[in-house]
Amino acid sequence: MKRLIFVLALLLALPAAAQTAKATFAGGCFWCTESDLQKVPGVITVVSGYAGGHVKNASYEQVSAGGTGHRESVEVTYDPKKLTYERLLDAFWHDVDPFDDEGQFCDKGSQYRSAIFYHDAQQKATADASKAALEKCFGRKIVTDILPVGPFYAAEDYHQDYAKKNPVRYHFYRFNCGRDQRLEAVWGSVPH
Secondary structure: OHHHHHHHHHHHHOOOOOOOEEEEEEOOOHHHHHHHHHOOOOEEEEEEEEEOOOOOOOOHHHHHHOOOOOEEEEEEEEOOOOOOHHHHHHHHHOOOOOOOOOEEOOEEOHHHOOEEEEOOHHHHHHHHHHHHHHHHHHOOOOOOEEEEOOOEEEOOHHHOOHHHHOHHHHHHHHHHHOHHHHHHHHHOOOOO
16 A cells, blocks of 8 residues: 555656647737637647747837837647647648748738747757758748747737637738738648
8 A cells, every 4th residue: 555655646746748838930910820820729729929029028019110029929839639740830831921031911021020939959850841841842942930939928918819809800901911812822732
């Protein structure tokens, strides 16, 4: 009995295997990136925010004006038992124009450029390999950056779940920005 109690105590003291994992992406307008990645099976939460910059706790007004170094980004929490990082990367790639180095769709400026922010060496290696594979597939350079994550700052509450809270405005913006039309032009013949 003492041995059983000792074994149970040891098991309880061991660190639990990671229940969740994080990934961070910049895909232009964070409303759109958030909405699209929320639909991927295995994603638990998607938070809109700012990454890659040098200003602490930057506001939307500061980031959208440029000069903070931040990009509109999303932080994705997902279940690695249900969703691999490779599959999540594939969903991200199909949500951006990887050839536009001036921003994404109708949003131009460095704050709207696409990026994969890696959390560890394995994510970096996986992102680098997927980018190289896409360059080979398309036969041209992919301009999406692959960068270390650094601090992530959640955007203001009114930006969170924007597509769900403001569906008419969201769909009007998305359509007028030409996002889906450009995604179809880029990815229409490339398998998901």
